[in-house]
Amino acid sequence: MDMVRPATLAEALQAKADRPELLPVAGGTDVMVGVNFDRLRPPGLLDLRLLPGLTDWSIQPGDTIRLGAGVPYARIIDELGDLLPGLAMASRTVGSPQIRHAGTVGGNLGTASPAGDAHPPLLAGRAAVEIASVRGTRTVPVTEFYTGVKRNVLAPDELVAAVLVPVAPGPQQFAKIGTRNAMVIAVCSFGLELDVAGRRVGAAIGSAAPTPRVAAEAEDYAGDELADRWESRAELPEAVRRRFGELVAAAASPVDDVRGSAAYRRHALAVLAARTLGWAWADYRSGWQARRAS
Secondary structure (H helix, E strand, C coil): CEEECCCCHHHHHHHHHHCCCCEEECCCCCHHHHHHCCCCCCCEEEECCCCCCCCCEEEECCCEEEEECCCEHHHHHHHHCCCCHHHHHHHHCCCCHHHHHHCEHHHHHHHCCCCCCCHHHHHHCCCEEEEEECCEEEEEEHHHCEEECCEECCCCCCEEEEEEEECCCCCEEEEEECCCCCCCCCCEEEEEEEECCCCEEEEEEECCCCCCEECHHHHHHHHHHHCCCCCCCCCCCHHHHHHHHHHHHHHCCCCCECCECHHHHHHHHHHHHHHHHHHHHHHHHCCHHHHHHC
């Protein structure tokens, strides 16, 4: 198996154009598992580790974080916990400390596994994916990025260059269920965002459908229920939280597998959604806006 090691992003894009069969690898936390278990036998690997241009993040106009595809989860936790709390929460649940220092959001997107921990917060926050090739750069809303089980919109000559994530416009939450507390693939997961200025609720599920997906009906329901509460910060009734959870569960289309049954996934999603909405609303009621202003 060939290992192609470009020195720059431009060289990496040229290599991908010349040899589209090359499989990109950064942290290798998904790719090398497949290779080790003989589920993947690519003709060659394109080494993107520590490639300049992929390993940095910056704040762009419009309060958007441009997160390089090669920034590892450990740095998201350490450096972006205040700006992207939902993504940082998800990053803390990824594998072991060693995996968090190697794995990347770009890798999650490239693999496009429904169980990827980064997907729900990116979807809830309406992020976008910056895709590059020798033909140029294009930006795709993350809601349009996934096309099927472990499939995405990347053309054979394209690489994920960065993720464009709005700075948290309100409280965010992430929760997942696994067969144990650590180093586990999600049975199901859920990301939530309260957009205070936009008066919007973002809700997205993982590991409970062929692709990560937005729970649109649940978002609309929560938005309607909160419409008269943003100013008053009135308490959110349990019945509202429970109905929100039911609508999130209804948005899923899970399967039975070795990690859990479809029925369990729906039940777990309903519980996670109800709880995270309650936690996020409690955070907002307790002065989130004032804390952000300070």
